[in-house]
Amino acid sequence: MHITKDAIESFEKDYRTHLINSLSGFKSANLIGTQDESGNTNLAIVSSVIHLGAHPPLVAMIMRPHSVPRHTFENIIQTGVFTINQVNSEIVEQAHQTSARYDKDESEFDATGLTEQYLADFKAPFVAQSKLKYAVKFVDHQHLNINATELVIGEIMDIHVDDIAVMDDGFLDIELINTVAISGLDSYHKTRHLTRLPYAKK
Amino acid sequence: MHITKDAIESFEKDYRTHLINSLSGFKSANLIGTQDESGNTNLAIVSSVIHLGAHPPLVAMIMRPHSVPRHTFENIIQTGVFTINQVNSEIVEQAHQTSARYDKDESEFDATGLTEQYLADFKAPFVAQSKLKYAVKFVDHQHLNINATELVIGEIMDIHVDDIAVMDDGFLDIELINTVAISGLDSYHKTRHLTRLPYAKK
Numbered sequence: 363m364h365i366t367k368d369a370i371e372s373f374e375k376d377y378r379t380h381l382i383n384s385l386s387g388f389k390s391a392n393l394i395g396t397q398d399e400s401g402n403t404n405l406a407i408v409s410s411v412i413h414l415g416a417h418p419p420l421v422a423m424i425m426r427p428h429s430v431p432r433h434t435f436e437n438i439i440q441t442g443v444f445t446i447n448q449v450n451s452e453i454v455e456q457a458h459q460t461s462a463r464y465d466k467d468e469s470e471f472d473a474t475g476l477t478e479q480y481l482a483d484f485k486a487p488f489v490a491q492s493k494l495k496y497a498v499k500f501v502d503h504q505h506l507n508i509n510a511t512e513l514v515i516g517e518i519m520d521i522h523v524d525d526i527a528v529m530d531d532g533f534l535d536i537e538l539i540n541t542v543a544i545s546g547l548d549s550y551h552k553t554r555h556l557t558r559l560p561y562a563k564k
Numbered sequence: 565m566h567i568t569k570d571a572i573e574s575f576e577k578d579y580r581t582h583l584i585n586s587l588s589g590f591k592s593a594n595l596i597g598t599q600d601e602s603g604n605t606n607l608a609i610v611s612s613v614i615h616l617g618a619h620p621p622l623v624a625m626i627m628r629p630h631s632v633p634r635h636t637f638e639n640i641i642q643t644g645v646f647t648i649n650q651v652n653s654e655i656v657e658q659a660h661q662t663s664a665r666y667d668k669d670e671s672e673f674d675a676t677g678l679t680e681q682y683l684a685d686f687k688a689p690f691v692a693q694s695k696l697k698y699a700v701k702f703v704d705h706q707h708l709n710i711n712a713t714e715l716v717i718g719e720i721m722d723i724h725v726d727d728i729a730v731m732d733d734g735f736l737d738i739e740l741i742n743t744v745a746i747s748g749l750d751s752y753h754k755t756r757h758l759t760r761l762p763y764a765k766k
Contacts, residue, residue, distance in 0.1 A: 363726070364722065364724055370720070376734070377734035378619070379618045380735040382621045383615050386613050388744075388755065389614070390588050410615065414626060415711040416580055416584035417581075418711065454758060454761075455759075462765050464766060482566065482568075504706055504708070508616075508620075508622065508704060509622060513706075520569055521583075521587070522567075532583040533586055533748045534582075534587070536747050543589070549735065550758045552756045556656060557752050558752075563664050564675075
């Protein structure tokens with residue numbers, strides 16, 4: 363099927379949102395834990411977390427400051443810290459529920475039943491039920507004029523991971539801890555390992 | 565297991581690369597098709613393609629201009645166009661092989677056996693074996709000073725997708741066309757659908 367640019371522009375909003383959200387492929391499923399200066403906690407599911415580099419260890423994500431995760435963005439700017447918690451298949455429904463429009467003084471932890479956890483004196487809350495999570499120090503954000511989003515960049519600090527995921531070469535087998543992938547806006551997937559391939563040579 | 569920031573800094577380079585690459589979660593698997601002004605084609609696997617927005621329809625990816633996909637970045641800047649082709653389980657080995665260090669005048673299409681395809685008068689090459697692919701017009705790039713990477717932003721033009729993936733609400737079921745996910749540097753995964761969840765309300 364050939365879907366032209368004109369056709370894309372003619373689709374109604376929801377249809378187009380589903381279609382365009384499907385194009386990038388499988389996305390990571392992460393919960394971003396923050397709190398504001400008064401200690402109000404916030405938790406938001408984000409599908410745009412990406413690896414930015416290993417030397418230094420950096421992660422990035424796209425935030426839409428004018429949509430639901432705006433409290434997350436505000437808290438990151440205010441406090442300079444956040445946590446990233448991988449979503450596993452046991453907490454998919456609760457993780458998805460964090461995308462509802464809760465007020466700033468309502469914690470998504472309370473609303474969804476996910477458990478706040480504080481580790482190694484880090485100021486931002488972790489999700490107890492997540493089996494791979496890490497502390498992140500906010501480094502920079504870049505405003506993307508084209509659609510008023512923000513690329514948020516963070517430095518990876520301490521990592522907390524279930525022992526069974528840690529392989530001999532440093533690779534974390536996130537399939538063993540049931541990490542899920544997202545496709546489109548709202549579709550969640552488990553994975554089945556196909557292969558690990560060696561460094562490609564000519 | 566608690567891996568401290570100090571421990572991360574002390575790991576040898578490859579171990580650290582595997583570890584940090586595992587943290588973001590499952591990543592998309594896409595082949596970027598380009599050509600230079602002389603018509604030399606290039607194909608590069610990229611795991612950093614993300615959805616940037618649906619209105620306008622935008623996609624973004626991180627490129628490391630000083631590492632393997634540098635020809636891709638140069639071609640995009642030169643010609644203003646590229647294609648994104650989802651990797652499916654039938655072409656995982658060939659897709660991975662595009663990450664080898666071929667010279668600029670060697671086409672990864674020839675080297676891997678993937679087939680160049682030209683669709684709807686678009687100047688950049690598609691991958692015939694991909695079941696979901698789209699034409700992208702280069703819009704902007706932003707240099708990320710922190711690690712000398714580039715965020716490349718593109719506008720989604722025509723889409724070419726296998727009919728069986730197109731659902732009634734615009735969602736593309738990329739599991740039906742065997743799109744794979746990547747974890748870490750080199751691990752490839754098929755998926756198994758868990759659930760689609762409704763728009764979350766308080």
